[in-house]
Amino acid sequence: NAGVTQTPKFQVLKTGQSMTLQCAQDMNHEYMSWYRQDPGMGLRLIHYSVGAGITDQGEVPNGYNVSRSTTEDFPLRLLSAAPSQTSVYFCASSQIGGGATEAFFGQGTRLTVV
Amino acid sequence: GEDVEQSLFLSVREGDSSVINCTYTDSSSTYLYWYKQEPGAGLQLLTYIFSNMDMKQDQRLTVLLNKKDKHLSLRIADTQTGDSAIYFCAERTGGFKTIFGAGTRLFVKA
Numbered sequence: 428n429a430g431v432t433q434t435p436k437f438q439v440l441k442t443g444q445s446m447t448l449q450c451a452q453d454m455n456h457e458y459m460s461w462y463r464q465d466p467g468m469g470l471r472l473i474h475y476s477v478g479a480g481i482t483d484q485g486e487v488p489n490g491y492n493v494s495r496s497t498t499e500d501f502p503l504r505l506l507s508a509a510p511s512q513t514s515v516y517f518c519a520s521s522q523i524g525g526g527a528t529e530a531f532f533g534q535g536t537r538l539t540v541v
Numbered sequence: 542g543e544d545v546e547q548s549l550f551l552s553v554r555e556g557d558s559s560v561i562n563c564t565y566t567d568s569s570s571t572y573l574y575w576y577k578q579e580p581g582a583g584l585q586l587l588t589y590i591f592s593n594m595d596m597k598q599d600q601r602l603t604v605l606l607n608k609k610d611k612h613l614s615l616r617i618a619d620t621q622t623g624d625s626a627i628y629f630c631a632e633r634t635g636g637f638k639t640i641f642g643a644g645t646r647l648f649v650k651a
Contacts, residue, residue, distance in 0.1 A: 431583075460639075462641070467549060467643055468643055469545075469629065469641045469642050469643035469644050470584075470629070470641040472638070472640075475638065517583055517584070519584075519639075521639070529574065529586040529589065530584075530586070530631075530639050532583030532584045532585070533583055534581075534582060534583050535581075535582070535583055
């Protein structure tokens with residue numbers, strides 16, 4: 428099982444550029460989410476999805492778009508990169524419903540905006 | 542609103558016990574989790590506790606939950622240098638959304 432796969436692992440962007448961070452999972456999980464991790468601030472939820480065709484905003488959605496056309500994929504788009512978006516981005520997936528359904532995380536994408 | 546708070550740093554000597562504390566605000570949380578993050582890696586689940594339990598033990602790990610005070614702790618017995626990492630407390634709300642604390646960086650001195 429590959430679990431949750433994120434690409435790329437590292438990326439440097441210039442201010443104003445756009446790009447898409449990829450996330451794919453092979454566990455048939457309904458719930459997928461994107462977090463950003465900044466020093467001393469833990470993980471902050473950007474966007475999440477509870478199934479194909481359904482997305483919603485998290486705590487810090489501004490400057491990011493998502494879509495969920497399939498159960499497996501949940502790409503995160505930066506529309507016009509800003510230095511404030513320099514961070515480590517994590518994608519996670521989990522089942523929905525009863526039970527202690529843990530979140531499975533990708534390895535992260537380290538993004539630097541110059 | 543939903544919030545999870547943890548202290549940012551903890552330093553212990555190898556062989557001692559580590560206790561990492563966490564407070565949360567959402568009384569409707571169903572599950573509470575401890576995740577571990579090693580350098581350059583994603584988060585991995587260490588253990589979890591259901592909200593109607595007081596304690597859970599899993600080898601060197603003991604989780605204590607005080608639901609009245611909304612306080613969660615993780616005790617690591619016989620702490621080793623390999624335990625050095627960031628530990629995140631998290632609560633699950635609304636059936637699927639997981640809210641994370643800022644993480645506690647554990648330093649283990651040899």
